Amino acid sequence: MSRGTLFDKVWQQHTVGTLPSGQTQLFIGLHLIHEVTSPQAFAMLRERGLKVLYPQRTVATVDHIVPTDSLARPLQDALAEEMLQALEANCREHGIPFFGIGSGRQGIVHVIAPEQGLTQPGMTIACGDSHTSTHGAFGAIAFGIGTSQVRDVLATQTLALNKLKVRKVEVNGTLAPGVYAKDVILHLIRHLGVNGGVGYAYEFAGTTVAQMSMEERMTVCNMAIEGGARCGYINPDETTFAYLKGRPFAPQGEAWETAVAWWRSLRTEVDAEYDDVVVFDAATIAPTVTWGITPGQGVAVDETLPSLEMLPESERGIAQEAYDYMGLQPGQPIRGTKVDVCFIGSCTNGRISDLREAAKVLEGRKVKPGVKAFVVPGSERVKAQAEAEGLDTIFEAAGFEWRNPGCSMCLAMNPDKLQGRQVSASSSNRNFKGRQGSAAGRTLLMSPAMVAAAAITGEVTDVRQFL
Ligand SMILES: CC(C)[C@H](C(=O)O)[C@@H](O)C(=O)O
Numbered sequence: 001m002s003r004g005t006l007f008d009k010v011w012q013q014h015t016v017g018t019l020p021s022g023q024t025q026l027f028i029g030l031h032l033i034h035e036v037t038s039p040q041a042f043a044m045l046r047e048r049g050l051k052v053l054y055p056q057r058t059v060a061t062v063d064h065i066v067p068t069d070s071l072a073r074p075l076q077d078a079l080a081e082e083m084l085q086a087l088e089a090n091c092r093e094h095g096i097p098f099f100g101i102g103s104g105r106q107g108i109v110h111v112i113a114p115e116q117g118l119t120q121p122g123m124t125i126a127c128g129d130s131h132t133s134t135h136g137a138f139g140a141i142a143f144g145i146g147t148s149q150v151r152d153v154l155a156t157q158t159l160a161l162n163k164l165k166v167r168k169v170e171v172n173g174t175l176a177p178g179v180y181a182k183d184v185i186l187h188l189i190r191h192l193g194v195n196g197g198v199g200y201a202y203e204f205a206g207t208t209v210a211q212m213s214m215e216e217r218m219t220v221c222n223m224a225i226e227g228g229a230r231c232g233y234i235n236p237d238e239t240t241f242a243y244l245k246g247r248p249f250a251p252q253g254e255a256w257e258t259a260v261a262w263w264r265s266l267r268t269e270v271d272a273e274y275d276d277v278v279v280f281d282a283a284t285i286a287p288t289v290t291w292g293i294t295p296g297q298g299v300a301v302d303e304t305l306p307s308l309e310m311l312p313e314s315e316r317g318i319a320q321e322a323y324d325y326m327g328l329q330p331g332q333p334i335r336g337t338k339v340d341v342c343f344i345g346s347c348t349n350g351r352i353s354d355l356r357e358a359a360k361v362l363e364g365r366k367v368k369p370g371v372k373a374f375v376v377p378g379s380e381r382v383k384a385q386a387e388a389e390g391l392d393t394i395f396e397a398a399g400f401e402w403r404n405p406g407c408s409m410c411l412a413m414n415p416d417k418l419q420g421r422q423v424s425a426s427s428s429n430r431n432f433k434g435r436q437g438s439a440a441g442r443t444l445l446m447s448p449a450m451v452a453a454a455a456i457t458g459e460v461t462d463v464r465q466f467l
């Protein structure tokens, strides 16, 4: 068992007791909810006549089903409207703060909580959503939960959990131009495997991570779950504190100094013991693109696709399945793969810095005719900021559509869907079969700058040629 890590400290501080099952009953500091995984949980509460124990530790927003074009109510899709109304009613009934459409605070749940300063170091955070690992970027222990656990947190503000082991995932050195946080995490998952993190929390560390902005750190932690780790985290430092200072829900005045001192004390000790340590060199990381149907099936943009023999035995079956589904061949270069749709957005890469990097590539260039390209900012706040900087003008001049915030084509629970066997270049985090709204649709995951490059040429392109 690990000792002296931030994970251990935060776990210990939030332990209410040990349950007869041997599990820990863990107090949850912040519970984030959205329209997809909360309705049944509220229904279960209602059945038992229970109340939400700490409505003020619960925050709701709507993201998955939101259309990105017209936001007029009622929403055009009757089911989406129903889900939105259910969330509104549940929040009203239980006194839960709700960041709705047009509030200035709405957006993807993993984008809005950090930008509002709700996500803070040393917290335990839960949400009925697998990418809750994102919040670990602040040194919070944050994980996705299922609907029955959403019920548990609503009713008791606690969860029954097994403690995780801790693996230190160290990345050292400076990233080359054109290589982004997204490439780092795709590279890590490629090498550690999509199940490599099962049973672990990933502590991302090393000089590369220390140099990253908070938004880059969020991109890395967001995809910890795609590597099998229930949560990923980064020790809080000056970058973390500078990001949080002055945000609406961050501590203010004297409380700020007290909080910073406490946050500093949570950092992993220099002599901490981990259950495992792996080390990567940033210099070996190139712009990375997935070619398959799991986020671990990635290659550097200048590599060719692996033959089955090159892969560990355990990965050959899924690789064959991926080749069949994607219509790609072992040995072919990934560069030059034609794309139909280019999507910039999601909780992985829908933040302001992501939009800035993509706009840099697009400035003075045009989307290839025939390619459908669109940007979906991660939140209303990101959208407003981007517009204040004129990024929307750059995107539109290049031929991108500029949309309203939400999850959008990351999983296509709204009208933004691939059609038929279309191929998308996507800045999101999952390339599962049928993920983007068409049962036969194909997804290539990459950084937002790489999506911009693909939009210009209509094929997978090394963004470094545009920098
Ligand atoms: C809808 C939700 C439960 C789901 C998740 O848990 O991650 C979604 O956000 C996703 O990315 O697939």
Ligand code: SF4
Pocket (backbone or CB within 6 Å): 063, 064, 108, 109, 129, 131, 346, 347, 348, 406, 407, 410, 411, 428, 429
């Ligand atoms: S943006 Fe995608 S990954 Fe993130 S919460 Fe929404 S659907 Fe899930």
